[in-house]
Amino acid sequence: MTQFTIYINGGSKKVKVDEDTPLLWVIRDELELTGTKFGCGKGLCGACTIHVNGIETRSCQTPIDFLDEDDEITTIEGLSKDSSHPVQKAWIQHDVPQCGYCQPGQIMTASGFLSRNNNPTDEDIDNAMRMNICRCGTYPRLKKAIKSAAKEIQDG
């Protein structure tokens, strides 16, 4: 096992794990930030999505030793204080979640891509969101929520 220092949600944390441990399990089990979910372990479902330097990243496919020293991680817990990120607000307003299990991943994907493109076309949204599975089928409301979040981000 190796000791690592990682920057996450605005602070630095020390962990001792095998160097091939995926970030998903470091975040969930070592740091006990359990909002990030395990769905497939193979980069297929997006439930484990986090931001690394603002870019949406599958934490189940990212071993901890892939990180550079100054990489900064954000998880659902660090996205905002009190669910105030436009994406989270839109999710509540549009009654998006059902079982809720996929939603932290959906939110991290949506917030990541909207930060680069706040005026997305339907095709842009499709391309970004097709990486995240929702087995409850919340897609129709996800789509509405993304559009209204984009609007709020534009209006600043």
Place this chain on the structure above:
Amino acid sequence: MDKDHLISRRSFIKTASLIGSGFAIGFNFVQAKRELNSEFSPDMYINVLSDDTVVLSVSKAEMGQGVWTSLPMLIAEEMEVDWGKVKVQQISKDNFIGTGGSMSISGYGWEKMREAGAVAKQVLVESAALKWKVSPMECIAKNSVVYHQKTRRSTSFGSLVDKASKVKIPNSVRLKKPSEFNLLGKDMLRTDSKIKVDGTALFSMDKNLPGMLYAMVERPKYFGAKYKNSNLEQIKNQNGIIDVFLIPSGVAIVGEKYWSVVKARKLLKVNWEKKLNPVFADSKIYRSHLDKLSNGKSSKVRKDGSPSKIFKKAKDIIKAQYYLPFQTHAAMEPCNCVVNVSDRACEIWTGTQNPDNAITRASKVTGIPEKNIKLNLTFLGGGFGRKSFNDWIEDGVRISKHLKKPIKLINSREDDTKYGFARPSSKHNMSAVVNSKSIKAWKHIVVSPDPLTGNAANQYGASIPILKWATSIGIVKNKIRNYLVTDGAAHIPYDFENVSVKASPFETDIPLGFWRAVFHSQNAFANECFIDELAHKSEIDPIQLRLSHLKNNVRSTKVIQKVADESNWGLVLPKEHFQGFAYHNSFGSHVAQVVEVSIVDNRVRVHKVFCSVDCGQTVNPLTIRAQIQGSIIFGMGATLNSEMTVKNGRVNESNFDDYPVVRFDESPQIKVFILKNNEKPGGVGEPGLPPIAPAIANAVFAASGKRIRKLPILSKDLS
């Protein structure tokens, strides 16, 4: 004045609140055994607190179907609480309610929840009357306040909690008439959204205990195989591994960290002794057995008129055979649990649809009495029927018992796909006689194993002693099986004069289970594709043919006409777009759908789904819409994307790459129309699913002239 609604006083109890200063009304969601005994232990509470908040403790599992919102709405409606002051909390009790069969509201919630709300209101009104020394008849409650109009006095619910200790549970309450509802039938936002968007909602996967170890189970490679030997001694020496040992379902690997367990498991080599002559444990063999049985003898389930006479005399019999594959559930959260077994007690955290059974099984495995087993019900990351089986909980309990330490058992996605309880693959032989644009005779033979009396009985039936006993008697067993496999086939809503529905169930070693909408998903496909074929052969509009056989069924006629109007059925569509229709009645609700598809490069693209729903008195239309949309998308996956296959005694599929589900960009525009009436509330979690597969198949016929008689629809079926 309406007659008062008498309640059994013994089914409600008033106590001090356990969660704050105030009082609580306790009751049982279903009439539990305890209610009949003197010892009464409620599984739900309405807590009225002095700060005016009302906390509703819900004991039913929330797996996305919105019970955290809809059940409290039922209480709040009768209690006259300000909805903004209502909070919801999950409670753990030793008597739980299972979640399945679209039963949350339709089955037991409706009346009991409303009664409880009315009881709480009555207690508050009487407390106010006592305080003011007036007659309770002169007081009314509204928006969390009790008023005495004569003296213009008012007081909030919270201010009455002390007085309430002097008031008894009433003998009778008055329930509102539907015309008096303020909350029921209105769109109410979910109460659990905030914790689901900030990552704090607790799924069992998220539970951690001090000193907790991680576990996985390597299960038999083939159905029914037995452990021969393995290199488990060597695995014990792997880094971070605490122990490797046998449990009845396989080899348990336990380590300090999940990742160490994953890595060690890759090195584990187990030799399994295959079961001799496994029964139809291969898709090809199974399929030919379906064919064989469909041509053989079958048992009668329903007979109206004289179908055989009509078939014998008929010049022209229209026939078709339909085939449906196995499907697995693929809930987003793989099965997992946290268990802590000590000498005298056992505590479990998990998301299960069948909590009572989990406790019974944990008690059996540990020898610890049920009263010392605590099950903490967490949110479920999807269930769809899979989480009724509790197999993973038994594994977790055994592992923790062996080590006397807290453990978290996590199924990988591959474990979840390969070791589930699949929807049975079935075959449907249909025949009919059509004469002067009317269906004279209809015959449906269902060939399928059933999930309850076969192998799964040991899994699920274990909790239902009566079922175990009943299925040990041949004739009763056959009745149950025939009834199960023809659910949705025997009770077709159409008024055909001559009907024959038969069943041909059989056994297999493939583990089977309940999948969303159970047999309705298969039988509706056969019914609704076949009636479409009959319409086209007889040159009648498919919707008209159905309506002509539903003349005495007002609800189904209305629901069908609604969707036909909204979808512009039969009118001009965008270029290369085609429509298909299907209707089905299940779990007390009527659902009709029109889908609009196009076919590009031999691939079906679903653009729009129009769906009308009559589920009786509505509680929360937002929840209904979400459930219907979700069922459509879930059913679309089983129509166009996925199928579970079995080869040589094992499941082929493993993860979302080879069991692809519907993704965001494939999701159609879905319009849901809810018909309003005051009929008994029906289910909403499942009835949206059965029509989607036949509606798509019928649209594909309209687009390509090709009849779809087998799911899923593959590109090669269209080329």
